[in-house]
Amino acid sequence: MITRRQLLHSSSAAALLSAVSPILPRWVFAGSHTAPTATEFDLEIGKAAVPLGGRMPKATTINGTLPGPLLRMREGDTVTLRVRNRLREDTSLHWHGILLPPEMDGVPGISFDGIPPGDTFEYRYQLQQNGTYWYHSHSGFQEQEGVYGPLIVESAEPEPFAYDREHVVLLSDWTFEDTDRLYARLKKHSDYYNQNRLTLGDLFRDAEARGFGKAMSNRAAWERMRMDPTDIADITGSTYTFLLNGHDPVANWTGLFQPGERVRLRVINGSAMTYFDVRIPGLAMTVVQADGQNVQPVTVDELQIAVAETFDVIVEPAADRAYSIVAESMDRSGLARGTLAPRAGLTAAVPELRPRPLRTMKDMGMGDMAGHEHHMHGGKPKFSGAAVANEAMMPTSRLDEPGTGLGNVEHRVLTYKDLKAAEPFYDQRDPEREVELHLTGNMERYMWSFDGKKYSEVKDQIRFTHGERVRLTFINNTMMEHPIHLHGMWMEVVTGTDGLKPRKHTISVKAGERLSVDVSADAVGDWAFHCHLLYHMKAGMFREVRVEARPTEA
Amino acid sequence: MKSRMRHSLRRTAAAVAALIIAPASYGSMNDNEVFTYFAADRFEYQVRDGDDALVWDAEAWIGTDYNKLWLKAEGADESDAGLESSEIQALYSRAVAPFWDLQLGLRHDFHPSPSRSFAAIGVQGLAPYGIEVDAAAFVSDDADLSLRLELEYDLLITNRLVAQPRVELDFGFQDVPELGLGSGLTGMEAGLRLRYEIRREFAPYIGIDYERATFDSAGIARDAGEDVDNFSIVAGLRWWF
Numbered sequence: 205m206i207t208r209r210q211l212l213h214s215s216s217a218a219a220l221l222s223a224v225s226p227i228l229p230r231w232v233f234a235g236s237h238t239a240p241t242a243t244e245f246d247l248e249i250g251k252a253a254v255p256l257g258g259r260m261p262k263a264t265t266i267n268g269t270l271p272g273p274l275l276r277m278r279e280g281d282t283v284t285l286r287v288r289n290r291l292r293e294d295t296s297l298h299w300h301g302i303l304l305p306p307e308m309d310g311v312p313g314i315s316f317d318g319i320p321p322g323d324t325f326e327y328r329y330q331l332q333q334n335g336t337y338w339y340h341s342h343s344g345f346q347e348q349e350g351v352y353g354p355l356i357v358e359s360a361e362p363e364p365f366a367y368d369r370e371h372v373v374l375l376s377d378w379t380f381e382d383t384d385r386l387y388a389r390l391k392k393h394s395d396y397y398n399q400n401r402l403t404l405g406d407l408f409r410d411a412e413a414r415g416f417g418k419a420m421s422n423r424a425a426w427e428r429m430r431m432d433p434t435d436i437a438d439i440t441g442s443t444y445t446f447l448l449n450g451h452d453p454v455a456n457w458t459g460l461f462q463p464g465e466r467v468r469l470r471v472i473n474g475s476a477m478t479y480f481d482v483r484i485p486g487l488a489m490t491v492v493q494a495d496g497q498n499v500q501p502v503t504v505d506e507l508q509i510a511v512a513e514t515f516d517v518i519v520e521p522a523a524d525r526a527y528s529i530v531a532e533s534m535d536r537s538g539l540a541r542g543t544l545a546p547r548a549g550l551t552a553a554v555p556e557l558r559p560r561p562l563r564t565m566k567d568m569g570m571g572d573m574a575g576h577e578h579h580m581h582g583g584k585p586k587f588s589g590a591a592v593a594n595e596a597m598m599p600t601s602r603l604d605e606p607g608t609g610l611g612n613v614e615h616r617v618l619t620y621k622d623l624k625a626a627e628p629f630y631d632q633r634d635p636e637r638e639v640e641l642h643l644t645g646n647m648e649r650y651m652w653s654f655d656g657k658k659y660s661e662v663k664d665q666i667r668f669t670h671g672e673r674v675r676l677t678f679i680n681n682t683m684m685e686h687p688i689h690l691h692g693m694w695m696e697v698v699t700g701t702d703g704l705k706p707r708k709h710t711i712s713v714k715a716g717e718r719l720s721v722d723v724s725a726d727a728v729g730d731w732a733f734h735c736h737l738l739y740h741m742k743a744g745m746f747r748e749v750r751v752e753a754r755p756t757e758a
Numbered sequence: 759m760k761s762r763m764r765h766s767l768r769r770t771a772a773a774v775a776a777l778i779i780a781p782a783s784y785g786s787m788n789d790n791e792v793f794t795y796f797a798a799d800r801f802e803y804q805v806r807d808g809d810d811a812l813v814w815d816a817e818a819w820i821g822t823d824y825n826k827l828w829l830k831a832e833g834a835d836e837s838d839a840g841l842e843s844s845e846i847q848a849l850y851s852r853a854v855a856p857f858w859d860l861q862l863g864l865r866h867d868f869h870p871s872p873s874r875s876f877a878a879i880g881v882q883g884l885a886p887y888g889i890e891v892d893a894a895a896f897v898s899d900d901a902d903l904s905l906r907l908e909l910e911y912d913l914l915i916t917n918r919l920v921a922q923p924r925v926e927l928d929f930g931f932q933d934v935p936e937l938g939l940g941s942g943l944t945g946m947e948a949g950l951r952l953r954y955e956i957r958r959e960f961a962p963y964i965g966i967d968y969e970r971a972t973f974d975s976a977g978i979a980r981d982a983g984e985d986v987d988n989f990s991i992v993a994g995l996r997w998w999f
Binding site for chain 2: 391392393400401402403404405427428589590592593648649659660741744
């Protein structure tokens with residue numbers, strides 16, 4: 205049994221900082237986030253006041269802190285996690301990206317019945333993998349309210365990269381408002397949180413830049429489609445405070461290093477809704493893991509991290525000075541910020557927010573043929589009814605693109621195409637069949653679905669047979685990116701790198717994109733499959749995947 | 759006609775029942791929740807040439823993504839002459855297309871007198887170019903047919919300061935002498951309102967509004983010695999929750 209005291213690294217800076225904010229988890233203040241691994245964990249989900257933005261809002265927490273405790277485990281160990289529910293509603297914990305028996309996966313209604321108030325559920329599973337993961341509630345909006353934390357599985361074998369020190373960098377979004385109310389507002393006026401809509405002033409500026417005719421026709425094209433090119437994020441900095449290890453930008457989480465050290469940052473996006481663009485001005489980042497899986501090292505200056513993804517990067521701060529970790533929200537409505545410093549109290553400059561990006565015709569699934577509207581009516585519509593506002597007539601592969609807002613930056617930015625698995629996956633077979641899945645939605649009504657149907661509108665699961673190799677092809681008909689998460693099995697992204705396709709638990713499908721992943725259906729049982737934007741999942745962008753035993757196995 | 763009204767009443771009742779019964783629970787994954795909405799789109803004081811008036815135009819709904827019960831209320835109360843008009847509609851609303859709801863139900867006009875009841879069928883939604891549309895046909899209990907078209911557009915000067923042009927057109931297909939309505943375009947109203955969204959839900963506004971009776975209806979008004987048109991300066995509050 206590991207206690208929080210043991211997790212506290214005995215650095216004076218850590219002690220100093222934790223004295224300031226006693227309610228944050230101790231791991232957050234560690235000079236280095238290393239601690240012994242454990243096999244037994246006691247977790248209690250309840251309500252607690254936490255220090256945020258100079259206030260003490262009541263959050264839903266694990267063991268009284270936001271984020272929850274750092275769970276450190278070892279590959280090969282069997283772990284026991286006792287989760288006690290101190291709330292007045294059901295709860296659950298899901299171990300995001302961990303391969304485990306289906307009944308331990310923590311999704312109410314699929315894996316188990318959930319944990320009723322007052323009850324304790326004992327999770328038990330053996331770790332077959334290593335890397336950086338996270339865990340969170342899969343009930344209601346509890347994840348948004350604070351029920352999430354980092355989960356690290358130490359490798360049984362030496363890792364293929366070296367480092368002297370490590371820090372968790374857990375990004376998240378926090379709202380002081382009631383989460384049900386947020387959702388209700390989106391259902392009533394879905395642009396509620398977008399305070400960056402196009403104005404008359406934007407039109408004049410655009411006209412100045414490229415002539416009145418072009419500016420007007422561009423504006424008219426979007427208005428005709430009833431789409432808003434400023435629709436980058438559903439929920440924005442107008443309500444969100446963006447956090448890094450539970451610290452708002454003013455609180456400025458600080459991780460220590462000695463100049464010359466190689467520092468491993470375990471970057472986790474534990475947000476409900478926010479994509480972040482992460483950079484450390486002055487430091488190159490060498491990506492060594494994606495979604496907990498080793499990749500061939502690739503050095504970049506910035507990366508976009510989708511909701512629920514993780515990236516492990518190694519940085520080498522040589523100078524005896526502070527560096528800012530800057531994580532801008534994709535819509536540029538705010539940022540999460542932290543500092544890497546040789547001593548506590550040092551800070552570095554935080555760059556201004558860059559201009560907000562705009563959606564393009566490519567995001568609408570109209571290929572690169574912006575302005576040629578006749579392509580829009582080229583195909584026969586696949587979906588009818590109220591749920592689908594747009595169909596991607598010409599979806600494109602966008603694996604070599606860094607993501608919305610990062611297309612024109614001057615420095616190196618990570619793309620999925622850059623990711624190559626360090627080791628080949630055990631299953632190198634070609635897929636036996638392909639399953640096509642359309643990502644669909646209607647922003648105006650705030651309806652989100654697969655194939656035009658909400659979860660409640662379908663009776664059947666997506667069915668795989670045990671042992672089969674399936675290619676899942678996603679066609680994103682919406683104007684937003686969706687982080688698609690498959691429970692229980694890896695998705696190998698078909699990047700064109702045969703043999704070394706990167707393995708992901710969460711894959712961000714860009715707007716207007718067609719993207720394939722290969723899945724080895726090696727885990728019998730029922731699994732959740734959904735968009736990891738919390739409010740999209742809630743709205744019905746959710747399916748159940750059933751991996752059925754072959755008749756001979758039954 | 760009475761049987762048609764009974765029919766639409768039955769349909770509305772069935773829809774309301776469906777709303778209450780249908781959304782089954784999917785535990786924590788209920789994606790078919792019932793929401794409630796209220797909006798006072800216009801709640802304003804009109805300074806007119808003649809008698810000033812308090813004008814309201816409010817709507818409310820309860821329901822799911824696909825099925826909703828809508829209530830709409832509209833009216834004007836003149837400071838000297840009293841209630842000028844007041845109507846209420848109860849409609850079953852079905853999301854039939856990405857941007858359009860089909861609405862069926864009843865309308866009752868308490869004023870002007872004599873009060874009348876109508877069966878209503880309409881579409882409400884967002885037309886290309888972002889124009890909010892509410893178009894409806896009404897059949898009165900005297901079998902009079904009329905149409906109403908309301909168009910609104912939000913022009914963002916800034917993200918808080920919004921100019922909203924608004925047009926309403928009314929058509930009648932027969933004379934209704936007791937209400938001074940001729941057939942054809944019976945009336946039109948055009949307005950421009952400038953609101954400031956202190957919050958998205960709460961926006962005071964000022965504006966201008968012009969209303970006139972047209973064609974045959976104008977003639978009837980003239981013959982009766984009433985004003986054919988009316989220009990007002992308005993100040994009001996738009997709010998929703």
